[in-house]
Amino acid sequence: MSVLLQLYVRLFVFVYGLYTFFNRGVAYTYLAEAVWLIGMVLVVRYRKQLSLSRDRSMLVLLLLLFINLIYMARGFAAYPFMEVVRDSFMLQYAGFVVIIALLRPYHQQILAGFAVVYTWFPWVVCTTFLLRAWDPYWNQLSLFGGIPLFVYKNGDMAVHLLIGTLLLLTGKLELKPRMYLLQLVVTAYLFLLTATFNRGGMLSFVVGISVYFYYIRKTAFARQIFRYMRLAPLLLLIAIPLYTAIKIEDKSQGRNTGLKQLEQNVTSIVSRKVEGGLNDNVLWRLAWWGKIIDYTILGPYILHGKGLGVNLSVDDDIPMEDDSLRSPHNFHMNILARFGLPIAMLWLYWMYLIFQPLFRKGLPLQQLFYISAIIAFLVNATFDVALEGPMAAMPFWIIVGLYIDTGAQEKLTEPLAYI
Numbered sequence: 001m002s003v004l005l006q007l008y009v010r011l012f013v014f015v016y017g018l019y020t021f022f023n024r025g026v027a028y029t030y031l032a033e034a035v036w037l038i039g040m041v042l043v044v045r046y047r048k049q050l051s052l053s054r055d056r057s058m059l060v061l062l063l064l065l066f067i068n069l070i071y072m073a074r075g076f077a078a079y080p081f082m083e084v085v086r087d088s089f090m091l092q093y094a095g096f097v098v099i100i101a102l103l104r105p106y107h108q109q110i111l112a113g114f115a116v117v118y119t120w121f122p123w124v125v126c127t128t129f130l131l132r133a134w135d136p137y138w139n140q141l142s143l144f145g146g147i148p149l150f151v152y153k154n155g156d157m158a159v160h161l162l163i164g165t166l167l168l169l170t171g172k173l174e175l176k177p178r179m180y181l182l183q184l185v186v187t188a189y190l191f192l193l194t195a196t197f198n199r200g201g202m203l204s205f206v207v208g209i210s211v212y213f214y215y216i217r218k219t220a221f222a223r224q225i226f227r228y229m230r231l232a233p234l235l236l237l238i239a240i241p242l243y244t245a246i247k248i249e250d251k252s253q254g255r256n257t258g259l260k261q262l263e264q265n266v267t268s269i270v271s272r273k274v275e276g277g278l279n280d281n282v283l284w285r286l287a288w289w290g291k292i293i294d295y296t297i298l299g300p301y302i303l304h305g306k307g308l309g310v311n312l313s314v315d316d317d318i319p320m321e322d323d324s325l326r327s328p329h330n331f332h333m334n335i336l337a338r339f340g341l342p343i344a345m346l347w348l349y350w351m352y353l354i355f356q357p358l359f360r361k362g363l364p365l366q367q368l369f370y371i372s373a374i375i376a377f378l379v380n381a382t383f384d385v386a387l388e389g390p391m392a393a394m395p396f397w398i399i400v401g402l403y404i405d406t407g408a409q410e411k412l413t414e415p416l417a418y419i
């Protein structure tokens with residue numbers, strides 16, 4: 001095995017862990033992009049060892065990457081170089097799927113590293129929340145790009161909580177019984193926080209775990225999982241007092257921890273009768289999405305979209321305090337706006353291929369784990385700018401790569417044998 005690839009795997013897992021622990025606070029280190037670039041160089045260097053899956057979802061993804069290159073060339077003719085490159089990474093991050101294929105001999109090492117990451121994840125994130133509640137200094141501390149180190153995108157946190165929860169419930173995190181229970185309590189507490197500050201994140205967690213439980217409900221493995229569900233009332237009895245006792249404020253959204261705010265977030269998903277900022281956020285998104293539909297499906301940009309490099313919030317005349325937000329809070333609408341309807345339909349077809357195993361009998365539990373995580377990422381990306389940035393895009397495309405590779409290898413002889 002190549003020493004160079006072994007060193008790269010260590011860097012790969014380290015950066016994954018860094019983004020999982022600190023999220024937006026380390027986004028401007030550009031380490032994810034550096035890992036992507038090094039990985040693509042290694043793909044070229046070891047191209048003879050590269051064996052890509054011939055799964056149709058992989059072929060469609062490669063086609064999307066090729067189309068993205070064409071759109072980059074188109075964008076360079078009209079917009080600044082860095083703006084085009086920045087926008088192009090909404091699909092360029094999918095290169096991690098190719099990198100994962102190159103690293104196939106190291107998958108067990110990578111997944112073992114991820115298990116360590118998710119063992120520590122709830123403790124690290126909970127500590128940062130408590131520090132921010134204890135002293136305002138920790139809300140301002142920044143090391144990279146002027147972004148506070150401990151500021152975490154709550155939608156991304158919910159998806160990582162889902163992954164950590166599934167690994168915990170399936171016994172893939174090596175913990176003693178007492179630490180196991182404590183980790184469940186901390187996870188429940190963090191879920192209450194994410195449900196307070198981000199409805200999309202709450203929905204991504206609920207949808208992801210519901211899909212997982214639905215498909216295992218008739219298996220022998222389910223009896224083992226559902227035994228833990230009896231602990232749920234006890235977990236809530238511990239987590240809710242902790243949640244109400246520690247006040248944390250999100251000034252950008254005007255939300256504070258509390259049962260009333262939590263109730264409003266839950267009810268606002270199915271009801272538009274909630275007044276104030278919650279309803280305003282929904283209307284603002286719908287207005288922007290409506291404009292995108294008007295000038296693509298119903299307008300002149302139906303075939304080719306507006307392309308890469310254009311600031312959509314400015315070009316679509318969406319009121320913003322600054323021009324930092326370039327894309328709508330919906331990854332699918334972003335594809336429609338920039339690439340037009342044909343490419344958006346190709347993207348929808350790719351998602352259909354990814355989820356197609358859900359409609360077949362005998363879905364292996366290993367694949368179900370990956371699909372549940374992918375669903376959670378995509379639900380989160382439907383309500384936020386998520387897959388356009390490295391914090392969510394890097395783990396998403398890595399999991400997609402592992403999922404495609406797992407299906408292609410057809411070595412699923414034991415349930416959940418992925419760590």
